[in-house]
Amino acid sequence: MPVRHPAPTPPFNIIRMSHIELGVTNLDASRKFYTEILGLIETEQVGNSIYLRGLEERNHHSFVLTKVERPHVIRLGFKVASEADLDSMATYFGTKGMATGWVTQHGQGRSLQMRDPFGMPLEFCYEFAQAERMLQQYGAYRGCHPQRIDHFNCFTPNVQASHDFWALELGFRTTEYTVSEDADPQLWAIWMHRKGNIHDMAFTNGAGPRLHHVALWVPTAMHIIHLCDLMSTTGYLDNMERGPGRHGISNAFFLYVRDPDGHRIEIYTSDYLTVDPDLEPIEWQLRDPQRQTLWGAPAPKSWFEEGSLLAGANVQPPVLQAQPIIAS
Known part of the structure; x- marks a missing residue:
């Protein structure tokens, strides 16, 4: 591993x-x-x-x-x-x-x-x-005030193999990772970056390759709370899948929503800086209840099983069968 x-x-x-x-x-x-x-x-x-x-x-x-x-x-x-x-x-x-x-x-x-x-x-x-930067055009602000795209998370049938390619061939650096609780621990998920925050790309064990989610970075946790209020009162209550909450991994405050076609979008803020080249990755145990959410709340079954198909990619079953904690 x-x-x-x-x-x-x-x-x-x-x-x-x-x-x-x-x-x-x-x-x-x-x-x-x-x-x-x-x-x-x-x-x-x-x-x-x-x-x-x-x-x-x-x-x-x-x-x-x-x-x-x-x-x-x-x-x-x-x-x-x-x-x-x-x-x-x-x-x-x-x-x-x-x-x-x-x-x-x-x-x-x-x-x-x-x-x-x-x-x-x-x-x-x-x-x-180039397009106009709208950062100070506050009259144009709507929704959760999304500032920028932040990261991808993808299901992969082999986290170790995906990590090896993205690290050794593309130069992505690891910040945090999850291991199975076996005598010989195996990689179950990994967070990797180029830009100096927690991740540009993460890989999660599962049938893949598929997109798990793409993330939008917002200014504060209150923007996420506002989005919950907005979605719940404008006909999008069923589009909220998970959260709001705070991840153990990354420390980020989050909300997962689904678009009209089921693509999963994470609304994301409050992670940390990782630019130091000697930054040591943080290891998490798969069944640590604070790994998914710092407050201990597990994710729903859909979060571990559902994802968006990738054009031209053949979905394969995962090689690792270790199971996370799943909300009942």
């Missing part, structure tokens, strides 16, 4: 996770949920795609909602430090026999696409078209 710490430095520099494209079945319903309820800013609609961003974000988009027949995740996006890093990535993974390809996406510069060993659809880019 090795945690690859510290992660090696690859010949390219991934800055952070940066964007996601979600396939949705009803653009009008999705627009209302993401802009009027959550509070994202609509940059524009082009064809069957709506481009959204957080209040402090100056990139053209961090969320893309595209009309599809069946809901799924189309791509998980990451920003690199320079155009040269994209070329270095293409060369690096080409020498390893991994397929890569260049694509053109609306609102961003040339973009490199590839898949991780389990088939997750990944996209890397440097340049985005």
Whole structure:
């Protein structure tokens, strides 16, 4: 059960996770949920795609909602430090026999696409078209005042293998992790970052690869409380899945909601800084009641079983059968 710490430095520099494209079945319903309820800013609609961003974000988009027949995740996006890093990535993974390809996406510069060993659809880019920063345009604030996209969490059939690739090949650094309570402990979940907070990417044991959730960062816990009041009185009570509460892992205050197609969104704040290169990862036992929620409340069964399909990825059963505490 090795945690690859510290992660090696690859010949390219991934800055952070940066964007996601979600396939949705009803653009009008999705627009209302993401802009009027959550509070994202609509940059524009082009064809069957709506481009959204957080209040402090100056990139053209961090969320893309595209009309599809069946809901799924189309791509998980990451920003690199320079155009040269994209070329270095293409060369690096080409020498390893991994397929890569260049694509053109609306609102961003040339973009490199590839898949991780389990088939997750990944996209890397440097340049985005720029949009107005709305941080001080307080009249535009709605919902929970979402400032920016923060992280992905994905189900994987093999947490150790996913961690090894993302640490050894992509240079993601570990902050916290969960192990099974076996004589030979196995990785059950892991939190990894590039930007200096708890995570840009987390992996959770389960049938996968699938997206567990994408997170929005908000200013305070009270913005999450306000969202609970808003959703419960505007017809979205059943869309609140878990929380509000405070995680043991990450210390973050959270709420998990589901969009009209069932994609899970975490509303997230109050984690901590992890930029020091000698920061030691924190280990948690799988059945520690404070691991999921500092206050001891376990998550519902849906939180461990349901997720969004990823375009082109074949779902595999998990190799580890260890069970967390589940709310009755």
